[in-house]
Amino acid sequence: MKVATIGTGFIVDWFLDAVKQNEGVTCVAMYTRKKEHAQNLADKYGIKDIYEDLEAMLNREDIDFVYVASPNSLHFQYSLQAMQHGKHVICEKPFTSNCREFQILDTYAREHHLFLFEAIVTSHMPNYLTLKEKLPELGTIRMVQCNFSQYSSRYDKFLAGETPNVFSPAFSGGALSDINIYNLHFTIGLFGKPNAVQYLPTIQRGIDTSGVAILKYDGFTSVCVGAKDTRSRCMAQIQGEKGYAVVESETSKCAVLKIYKDGKEENLTLPQNDIALYYEVKEFNRLFTEQDYTTCYQKLEYSRTVMEVYEAARKDGGIIFDADHIS
Amino acid sequence: MKVATIGTGFIVDWFLDAVKQNEGVTCVAMYTRKKEHAQNLADKYGIKDIYEDLEAMLNREDIDFVYVASPNSLHFQYSLQAMQHGKHVICEKPFTSNCREFQILDTYAREHHLFLFEAIVTSHMPNYLTLKEKLPELGTIRMVQCNFSQYSSRYDKFLAGETPNVFSPAFSGGALSDINIYNLHFTIGLFGKPNAVQYLPTIQRGIDTSGVAILKYDGFTSVCVGAKDTRSRCMAQIQGEKGYAVVESETSKCAVLKIYKDGKEENLTLPQNDIALYYEVKEFNRLFTEQDYTTCYQKLEYSRTVMEVYEAARKDGGIIFDADHIS
Structure with missing residues (x-):
């Protein structure tokens, strides 16, 4: 399971730590508006590629999942954009700003047979x-x-x-x-x-x-x-x-x-685990490995209720x- | 400060313990519908007189305060009845069932220059x-x-x-x-x-x-x-x-x-003190001793807000x- 990240907040640090601790999961690229924002994290976790051009990153064929940890209001457009490039998505909480946005993502994921996970540690x-x-x-x-x-x-x-x-x-x-x-x-x-x-x-x-x-x-x-x-x-x-x-x-x-x-x-x-995100990354990796879309879409039904x-x-x-x- | 009690629940046990611990305060009589309900408490605290006739108790001249710890709905009528016999009143929480009842007690106490305290430990x-x-x-x-x-x-x-x-x-x-x-x-x-x-x-x-x-x-x-x-x-x-x-x-x-x-x-x-009621009894005794009606009626204003x-x-x-x- 190869992931790329969007965002550079402290949650991304934890996510990358969780990735490091989960065998079979690796982060291969990071997107950020300004390269220097991601440099420390990239160095810390040995990530080679930092992109300031999101399209360029999303066009890479070796990326399975995009982890969206942007400001809340941008979760929707980044998740949609990633899926439109055929990428599976792990989106931070709160999933979207409202149900309208949620419904668009939910429909897109199901119609295009993509994984779409809400990253909620609880x-x-x-x-x-x-x-x-x-x-x-x-x-x-x-x-x-x-x-x-x-x-x-x-x-x-x-x-x-x-x-x-x-x-x-x-x-x-x-x-x-x-x-x-x-x-x-x-x-x-x-x-x-x-x-x-x-x-x-x-x-x-x-x-x-x-x-x-x-x-x-x-x-x-x-x-x-x-x-x-x-x-x-x-x-x-x-x-x-x-x-x-x-x-x-x-x-x-x-x-x-x-x-x-x-x-x-x-x-x-x-x-x-001190890194709470360890457990969700482990679960998402398992579902991806087993290609268990049914469970993914059940989780989406739960996320819909929360939204x-x-x-x-x-x-x-x-x-x-x-x-x-x-x- | 000589008190008499109405009620026989566990709160009366605590009240009598608090009375015992406060110098200058004594309980001289208890009212109960059936004498045997109060006998244990009367024995425990050395209270000589148990009344099944409330009027008889309220007619005693040596009683300063009546402590009302009846079922909630009866707080009002017992408090009023006690004041109508010229007794000061300590009434358990919740003071009355509603504001209408509170207002009648409040007015009566002020017009007849009586102490009226809500017994709230907090x-x-x-x-x-x-x-x-x-x-x-x-x-x-x-x-x-x-x-x-x-x-x-x-x-x-x-x-x-x-x-x-x-x-x-x-x-x-x-x-x-x-x-x-x-x-x-x-x-x-x-x-x-x-x-x-x-x-x-x-x-x-x-x-x-x-x-x-x-x-x-x-x-x-x-x-x-x-x-x-x-x-x-x-x-x-x-x-x-x-x-x-x-x-x-x-x-x-x-x-x-x-x-x-x-x-x-x-x-x-x-x-x-393990007996939380110790502090309120101490305070009521102080206000009674100092004949501090002003503070009593300020407390009533506070009780009114709560009601x-x-x-x-x-x-x-x-x-x-x-x-x-x-x-």
């Missing part, structure tokens, strides 16, 4: 998979609560009046898109599509710097806090009538998992992206 | 007072999250088809009234009246066995989870731009308080009490 973490398996032991679920808050390295600039991509509606930024999306995945991966969705954002200059997403299910509610303007003790709790589960970390990694039942604590934490909830929440919160004006 | 806990004092250090507040969940000893009966008082709309029960009320106090005590209130309950047979109360403030939201149908890791978090505070316990006791700022943890936990938020939340969640039908 779904692939060993501790999350354990939680999913243990869920029935908790009895009837009555409450879910998540908190993923991380003071953004760009927030000081934002407060100073600048508009970094991650806080820009033009780049499909904000706390829901960037961080609360993990809580949505955490919840929807366990419980499927909610009956109703609500989003209560704190909006500054047109973007949500933090907010509470509320997912209503039959018999319980999932309350998802995501913040880029403050820190917190990140966690998730699932409360069932027979017991409760606690994740003592952000919902992206699910680093520590404990279940409390019959007055006893059960620590179910499995040791996990529907995400867009509904975002619009309920009054956050409109530039990408929403295109039809 | 507001009087040393760690809560520290938190209040330290709040400005956290910078602009962006998020508040509470979780107070306690599997009710009566929930199994409720599931079996019975309707214990605590799960009965006739007795003004439910998770908001009984447990989430602490989170409302926790939040309103720190931030005052919210701009808007919402309540998302899980309703079974007409009562909320759990729910999420959402208090909207300028620039942040407080998300309050309260459950009587499940357990959880109880906690509260306050996220400011400069740091965050974590309460590692139910918001009633605020047993452990930590503040995280500049990458450092500061453990601000003060040792607290307004509580009633608004409850009605938003579609929970109607029998007490609401009286006008």
Whole structure:
């Protein structure tokens, strides 16, 4: 499995580390607007070719997958462009800016028999998979609560009046898109599509710097806090009538998992790779190797549900992206 | 300060323990419908007189305060009746079933120059007072999250088809009234009246066995989870731009308080009396001794705010009490 990357943020560093750790996966090329942005990463991981011309990179025949880790608003066009060159795609979260974009990618992938994966670590973490398996032991679920808050390295600039991509509606930024999306995945991966969705954002200059997403299910509610303007003790709790589960970390990694039942604590934490992306790359490589398109398209159905909830929440919160004006 | 009690639940046990520990406060009488219900407590705390006739107890001249710890729906009538006999009142939380009842008690107390206290432990806990004092250090507040969940000893009966008082709309029960009320106090005590209130309950047979109360403030939201149908890791978090505070316990006791700022943890936990009610009894005794009606009525203004938020939340969640039908 030969991959090429689009983007040079810290997530690409982690992705390349995950690639390095997965046998049979190699990165052969990087695209960036300015070569010097990618040079450090290329040197670090021994990647020979850096392209400033995306078409040139996409025309290479030895590339199987393009990993899209551009600013959020560009996920759609880069993913589409890569597929139009016959490349399979791994696209970072949040998948697209809205369902319209998602549908175009989804249709294109299926019609052209291409792999299209959403790169969301949560779904692939060993501790999350354990939680999913243990869920029935908790009895009837009555409450879910998540908190993923991380003071953004760009927030000081934002407060100073600048508009970094991650806080820009033009780049499909904000706390829901960037961080609360993990809580949505955490919840929807366990419980499927909610009956109703609500989003209560704190909006500054047109973007949500933090907010509470509320997912209503039959018999319980999932309350998802995501913040880029403050820190917190990140966690998730699932409360069932027979017991409760606690994740003592952000919902992206699910680093520590404990279940409390019959007055006893059960620590179910499995040791996990420091590079959370290791697991998704491993899974994508397996599906590619086995040419398992069926599972890929099942995952797309799941991603569609998340995108529907995400867009509904975002619009309920009054956050409109530039990408929403295109039809 | 001589008190008499109404009620025989476990809260009365704690109250009498708190009375015992506060010099100058004594309990001289107990009212109960059936003498045997109070006998154990009377023996334990050396209380001579148990009354099955409330009027007879209220006619005693040596009683200063009546402590009302009846089922929620009866707080109003017992408090009023006690004041009509010239007694000062300490009334358990939730103060009354609605604002109409609160207003009658409030007016009566002021017009007859009587003390009327809401017995809410949160507001009087040393760690809560520290938190209040330290709040400005956290910078602009962006998020508040509470979780107070306690599997009710009566929930199994409720599931079996019975309707214990605590799960009965006739007795003004439910998770908001009984447990989430602490989170409302926790939040309103720190931030005052919210701009808007919402309540998302899980309703079974007409009562909320759990729910999420959402208090909207300028620039942040407080998300309050309260459950009587499940357990959880109880906690509260306050996220400011400069740091965050974590309460590692139910918001009633605020047993452990930590503040995280500049990458450092500061453990601000003060040792607290095991009997949380110790602090409120101490404070009420002080105000009575100093005849400080001004502070008492300021506290009533605060209680009024909580009652307004509580009633608004409850009605938003579609929970109607029998007490609401009286006008």
